[in-house]
Amino acid sequence: MKTKSLLLFLLFLFVSNLVPAQGTDTLKAKQAADSLKRNFVAKMQDFAKSSAKKSKAELEADKAVIDQIRIFEQVRKAMQKAKNYLSNGLDTPGIKTELKAIDDDFTRASDGVFINKGTAQTFRNLTATAKILTELLNKANTRKINLDANQQQLNNFRYQLDSLSGEPALFKFPQDSVSLTKYLQKVVLVAYEIKPVDSMLKIANTNIQSLLAQVNVTVFKLQNHLDEIAAYQQAMADNSFKREFGDLSSPEGHYRPFGDILSHSWVKGGMTLGFYAENNYGKLFTLLLLVFLSYTYLKSLKGIYTESNLLRPDMEGQLVIRYPFLSALLIVISIFQFIFRSPPFVLNVIFWLISCVSLSIIFSKFINKYWMRVWTFMVILFMLAAVDNLVLQASRTERWLILIISAVGVVFGLFTLLKGKRDTLREKWIVYSIGFMVLLEAFSMLANILGRYNMAKTLFISGYLNVVVAILFLWTVRLINEGLFLAFNIYSGQDKKLFYLNFSKVGKRAPLLFYGLLVAGWLVLFGRNFPAYNYFSKPLKEFFSADRTIGDYTFSINTVLLFIVIIVISLIVSKVVSFFATDKHLEHKDDQKRYGIGSWLLLVRIAILAIGLFLAIAAAGIPVDRITIILGALGVGIGFGLQTLVNNLVSGLIIAFEKPVNVGDIVDVDGQGGTMKSIGFRSSVISTWDGADVVMPNGDLLNAHLINWSLGGNRKRLSIIVGVAYETDLEKARRVLMEVLGNEDRIAKNPGPVVQFEQFASSAIDIKVYFWSRHIGQALATKSDLIVAINEAFKANDINIPFQQQEITVRYPKA
Structure with a gap:
């Protein structure tokens, strides 16, 4: 259109210029020409205005068409994204199933705390229930975050479609009827495509809002019950010496079959262990990897000592490499169990059971039989106490069991302290832990008889735990030091401060640093059994985790x-x-x-x-x-x-x-x-x-x-110069030398040795022998042995090696 207007304008301009050129020279003709010029200017101005207006309208129409094509394309892309998201997005049945599973787990976890409470709450039951509800709350919050993200995405799709539908360019219609009809057909088609997508987005948004309401109710319920458990725990910590039950001799109040208590304790134990393993599988894998690396190190260490015949029959100072795998298990579990933050008690029991079995096998037939029997019996008592600590609700049956096992521990501990063979004890500190156990078990008996159930149970498990963990840690430190000491016996010591240990004391007494770490670890494991532990450790945790600011850095x-x-x-x-x-x-x-x-x-x-x-x-x-x-x-x-x-x-x-x-x-x-x-x-x-x-x-x-x-293969070329007498058969001397060189295995065959006649010396013919030593480390020894062999060969073949002679003539002048 623009090109056509331009051609008409040029044609009009040409004709207008042609006409005045054909006029006459008269005054009348000049006046007519002036009038014609004025009319021409006015017409050209009107033509320019109309052309500009028409071009602008055409430009706006072209821009509108381009914008409309762009908007329609964006609408189609947005609809496609929304369809893909809706087809692959929200799993409503799966979310409902998950929420139902959370509610079911909450019901099972509430047993003994919020339902079937019994006469009083127990510390272990509150702790286990709190761990389960915390995991359920984390799951619910995670689901809530996902639902919020889904809802936000759906709203983004709807907002994008609505904003594109309201673009001003869509309302700029073509001027001719044909183009207008085609455009309206396109608009109707796009609207027809948008309508079902928009309906699906509305339905999905409604479903998400319904699910969010359910999740919010679940989160509120879990959080509310966690706050209630925290209040129970605070009250229990504040009233640690308060009586919860009557004396053992008094009539029993609330009764629940012991089998039901064991059943719901088993269920809760499995839930806590399953949730914790699911959230800490990376740490569990790290633990297994450390066990494998430690086992590989100890196995190679044992292989070196076996190959060098350095193993002692009694394994004194070498116990760590007696069973490398068991030693690796014991060392890694004892040290790295602390990477697990607030683990469930059942996981600790598994760790301690593995460690006890490993240590029992490691020092079997190594320690005195008497102390081996003491250790075995102590492990049995500890395992009985640990199993009892997994029972989450109080009963009269359990109280009698605690009393009996505590009494056995007191009697056994006193007998060990009074009649034990202390002179054969490998680690003397064990005596103090046994004495502490007797004290704790005696107080446990007293608290149990007087109805202080939680105090009695805490002292009951703590008494046996303190002995077993102390023994495990003491022997762990001993095995670690043995392993390092054995390594430094076979490796050259570049720096004895490499491990920051005093190795001169290894095997006799562990360094003070290790004992300090041992005591700190023992205190942590021991303190976890008491209700007040969290409230004493909480300020310390807050002190270490509190944000501090220096300038702009926090x-x-x-x-x-x-x-x-x-x-x-x-x-x-x-x-x-x-x-x-x-x-x-x-x-x-x-x-x-x-x-x-x-x-x-x-x-x-x-x-x-x-x-x-x-x-x-x-x-x-x-x-x-x-x-x-x-x-x-x-x-x-x-x-x-x-x-x-x-x-x-x-x-x-x-x-x-x-x-x-x-x-x-x-x-x-x-x-x-x-x-x-x-x-x-x-x-x-x-x-x-x-x-x-x-x-x-x-x-x-x-x-x-x-x-x-x-770089050259550790080879080196050497030479030997030997002189023979002038009357010697030189070819014979060459053969003798080649035979001697050929009989020496330390000389390389390729390149082979070379015998060259060097020069006529003053008293002998010099022969130079070149040869390659297979290894530079043997070069000098090879050369020395060849000199001896050449001398012997020349003697056997009557080849004379002359020594240098000089004749001195002394002339005396005549008198």
Whole structure:
């Protein structure tokens, strides 16, 4: 349209200019021409105005068409997304089933606390129920968050469709009837497609609102009952010595069959264990991985001692490698059980049972039979107490059982203290824990008789727990020290501070640090049994978790400790990898040495430290801008005074990547020959043939004239010069020498030895023998033995090796 108007305008302009050119020169013609020009200008102005108006209208129409196409495309995409979301989104029946399961679990968990209460609440029942309701509340809250997200997404779809439907461009209709009819048909089609999607979105939104209402009711109910349990626990902690029941001799009040109590205790125990395992499967997997790594380490350690005939028949000081798998189980469970935060008691019982069985097998026939019987009987009493602690509701039957088992423990403990063979006891501290057990069990009996059920049950389980856990921890520390001591007996000691232990005392008395950690762990496990434990530990937890601010940076003591722990762990792991990978084991019978992973070790250590640093920074929440400030400060320090250090560090990286030398290579550096012992960040260590360790900075190592014999296969060419008399048959001498060289196995066959006649010397013909030693370590010994063999062969074949002679003539002048 625009092109056509432009052509008409040009044609009109041409004709108008042509007409005046054909006029006459008269005055009348000139006046007519002027009038014609004025009319032409007016007409051109009117034409321009109408053309501009028409072009603008056409432009607006074109823009509207483009916008309408874009909007229709966006509407189709939004509808498609909504359809896909609705087809793959909300599982209403599944959510209803989940909510019903939560309600069913709540009903089972309420037994003994909110229904069938009995005469009084029990601490174990409140604790188990609180754990179950907390897990159910977490599930309900998770579902609530998902439903809120789904509802928000549905609202976003509806808002997107409504906003697109209200776009002004959709209401700009075409001017001609044909285009208008087609456009209206398109609008009707889109509206027809939108209507069912919008209806589906409304229905889905209604369903979500209904489900949200149910979830909110469930969350409120769970939270309300958790608050009620917290109030029960607070009251129980405030009234720990209050009587809950009558004396054992008084008539029984509320009665519930003991079988029903066991049944609902079994159900709750299974629920707490299942929920906890579901939420902590990562930690359980980590525990199994640590057991496997510890087992691998102890097994290899035992293999080395077995191969070297270093195992003692009585296993004194070597008990840790008697059964590597059981030792790994005991050590890992005893130490890493504390990574599980607020575990259910049934999980602790499983851990302790595995540890007790492992320890019983480990020191069977090692400790005195008397103390073995004491340990076995103590484990039996502990397991009976642990099983009883899993019973969640009080009964007269259980009270009698507690009284009987407590009395047995008191009698047995007193007999052990008074008649026991203390001189044969491996760990003397066990006596104190047995005495403490007797005291606790005696108070448990008294509290039970007087109707203080919760106090009696707490003291009952705590008495036996304190003995068993103390023994487990004492022997765990002993086994750990044995393992480290055995490792340092067979590994060369680069740094005895590697594990921060005094190894001269290992096997006799554990270091004080380990005993401190042992006591702290024992206190935690012991204190968990008391109702007041949470209320004493809560302020401490709040102190460590409270946010503190320095400038714009917010942190807590927990994050700082976590940062330090991650850094320390990464440093220790890096040192352990360096220590056990670079040092060799005891030599094998075939005198072949096992070397470490070489210069790749440096990259491994750098990777470990880098990962540890980034994990520590992420865990502590340190802002990136703070890191840039630190890096800037380091840059300034490097520019002023750390050039040499950085040069050595960079040289270490070059060595790691280019590998001009590896750990275990035989090298010569500036006249210092030896074996490359280790390659570190800043410096490397060379063990010279004289037995000294030369510490050489990595920068000097790269800049020096480095000779690496191992790159060429550890071979070295040597030569021997021998002289024979002038009358000797030279070909015979050659054959004799080749025979001697051929009989020596330490000489390489390819390239083979060479015998060359060197020169006519003053008293002999010099013969030079060239040969390759198979290994540079045998080169000098091979050369020495060849000299002896050549001398013997020449004597046997009458070949004379002359010695240098000089004739001196002394002339005296005549008088």
